[in-house]
Amino acid sequence: MTPEEFRVAGHELIDWIADYRAGVASRPVRSEVTPGWVADALRGAPPEMPEPFHDVMRDLREVVVPGVTQTQSPGYFAWFPSNASLESVLGDMAASGLGALGITWQSAPALTEMEQVVTDWLRELCGLSDVWHGAIHDTASTACLVALLAARERATALSEDRGGLQAEPAPLTVYASTQAHSSVSKGVLLAGFGRDNLRLVPVDPVTYAIDIDALRRMLADDAAVGRRPAAVIASLGTTGTTAFDDVTAIVEAALPYDAWVHVDAAMAGSAMLLPEHRDLFAGVEGADSFGWNPHKWMGTILDCSLLYVRDVELLIRVFSTNPSYLRAASDGEVTQYKDWGIPLGRRFRAMKLWFHLRLAGADAIRQRLRRDLANAQWLAGAADAEADWEVCAPVALQTVCLRHHPAGMINRAALDAHQQAWAERVNASGRAFVTPAQVEGHWLVRVSIGAEATQLDDVVHLWDLCRESARAVSP
Numbered sequence: 001m002t003p004e005e006f007r008v009a010g011h012e013l014i015d016w017i018a019d020y021r022a023g024v025a026s027r028p029v030r031s032e033v034t035p036g037w038v039a040d041a042l043r044g045a046p047p048e049m050p051e052p053f054h055d056v057m058r059d060l061r062e063v064v065v066p067g068v069t070q071t072q073s074p075g076y077f078a079w080f081p082s083n084a085s086l087e088s089v090l091g092d093m094a095a096s097g098l099g100a101l102g103i104t105w106q107s108a109p110a111l112t113e114m115e116q117v118v119t120d121w122l123r124e125l126c127g128l129s130d131v132w133h134g135a136i137h138d139t140a141s142t143a144c145l146v147a148l149l150a151a152r153e154r155a156t157a158l159s160e161d162r163g164g165l166q167a168e169p170a171p172l173t174v175y176a177s178t179q180a181h182s183s184v185s186k187g188v189l190l191a192g193f194g195r196d197n198l199r200l201v202p203v204d205p206v207t208y209a210i211d212i213d214a215l216r217r218m219l220a221d222d223a224a225v226g227r228r229p230a231a232v233i234a235s236l237g238t239t240g241t242t243a244f245d246d247v248t249a250i251v252e253a254a255l256p257y258d259a260w261v262h263v264d265a266a267m268a269g270s271a272m273l274l275p276e277h278r279d280l281f282a283g284v285e286g287a288d289s290f291g292w293n294p295h296k297w298m299g300t301i302l303d304c305s306l307l308y309v310r311d312v313e314l315l316i317r318v319f320s321t322n323p324s325y326l327r328a329a330s331d332g333e334v335t336q337y338k339d340w341g342i343p344l345g346r347r348f349r350a351m352k353l354w355f356h357l358r359l360a361g362a363d364a365i366r367q368r369l370r371r372d373l374a375n376a377q378w379l380a381g382a383a384d385a386e387a388d389w390e391v392c393a394p395v396a397l398q399t400v401c402l403r404h405h406p407a408g409m410i411n412r413a414a415l416d417a418h419q420q421a422w423a424e425r426v427n428a429s430g431r432a433f434v435t436p437a438q439v440e441g442h443w444l445v446r447v448s449i450g451a452e453a454t455q456l457d458d459v460v461h462l463w464d465l466c467r468e469s470a471r472a473v474s475p
């Protein structure tokens with residue numbers, strides 16, 4: 001494709017994106033395709049000869065669009081806000097257009113230095129001190145794995161330089177609440193700790209925050225029999241109910257063992273932009289690493305996950321490699337992000353954050369987050385006001401966990417099935433998409449408010465739909 005051909009097709013694509021976004025509210029929110037439908041529609045022989053742009057666009061419209069959940073729809077209340085602000089889409093396109101290669105500072109100085117600037121901007125906007133050094137990873141799962149690898153190496157005085165974990169005299173243990181995200185246990189397994197050494201700590205039955213006394217006991221019991229507590233993961237904004245662990249208490253509990261504390265605030269971290277909600281994040285300054293995803297609620301298009309660490313020296317010690325072909329005269333003076341994590345090649349991810357922050361401005365982002373918090377409070381209030389509805393977890397931010405109790409239904413299994421039934425009816429309507437989830441063994445329905453397009457009216461309509469649906473499936 002020549003630049004002139006690109007210009008023509010590119011303009012058409014931009015128009016298409018703008019039309020798609022403008023009309024997204026009219027599409028069924030949950031994808032209605034059946035397994036295999038998309039692949040069947042797209043299959044055929046591998047293209048040998050160029051096809052018209054127009055044919056590709058037709059398949060994009062007719063096959064791909066119905067084949068995705070409409071996360072940008074005002075009726076999207078599933079999983080977590082997966083916003084993709086158009087400001088950040090422009091930045092992502094600029095990054096792709098530039099086609100920079102991020103392997104060392106020298107390969108694209110602007111890629112490295114813009115990443116330093118935007119991670120510092122967000123650190124400041126979140127009210128964090130300058131002891132933190134940030135990098136952009138693809139996801140919070142990767143960020144958590146990086147933190148666990150650093151924790152492993154700190155606890156073993158760099159066992160990677162010797163026999164690795166396999167030569168350690170005592171098993172290393174890791175702690176997280178039962179409500180921690182599944183990526184935590186995945187990271188624990190991938191970092192080589194082994195499932196036997198993962199301790200899932202019980203939570204408070206009302207707040208779903210980690211039970212600190214239970215954590216202290218588990219740490220002491222492990223240490224007493226010669227195990228080595230290596231890391232504790234604090235969850236700020238759990239996946240199930242957006243519960244907040246007490247990071248201050250976790251840091252204190254971990255201190256006698258010199259265990260690494262990683263804070264996973266993947267979804268909730270956006271709220272740190274709001275000074276009036278910083279108390280939820282108290283204690284973070286005492287942790288060793290802290291991660292959150294601008295690609296969720298804040299709305300810098302996926303993939304954009306921040307990991308801040310205090311001890312960059314250790315990180316570099318664990319992750320650096322220095323083959324001859326990557327060495328340069330400037331090495332001592334510059335940041336080499338390849339030494340801060342797993343991949344060598346790096347996308348220009350900073351560009352989408354830079355476009356997003358510069359074109360939208362932090363103030364407008366804060367106003368939108370506040371709007372979502374107010375909408376969540378409205379829904380919680382409406383549900384509280386009805387005798388047959390229960391708001392079944394504290395509404396710390398924008399997630400409202402609901403249970404409907406039809407008159408006379410007291411059997412737990414029947415109640416569990418009923419929650420799934422009314423959620424399915426909401427989702428099958430195409431007008432909204434919510435997520436039923438099991439929390440501590442029982443089903444509830446999560447309404448995660450915060451799509452960029454969702455206004456109060458949309459939440460009011462959702463509430464009507466929830467009530468209609470619950471009535472329709474009640475005995």
Ligand SMILES: *Cc1c(COP(=O)(O)O)cnc(C)c1O
Nearest residue numbers: 139140141181183237239266267
């Ligand atoms: C979404 C989420 C994750 C996983 O995020 P990815 O970036 O998709 O890996 C981890 N922890 C929490 C609390 C989350 O909300």
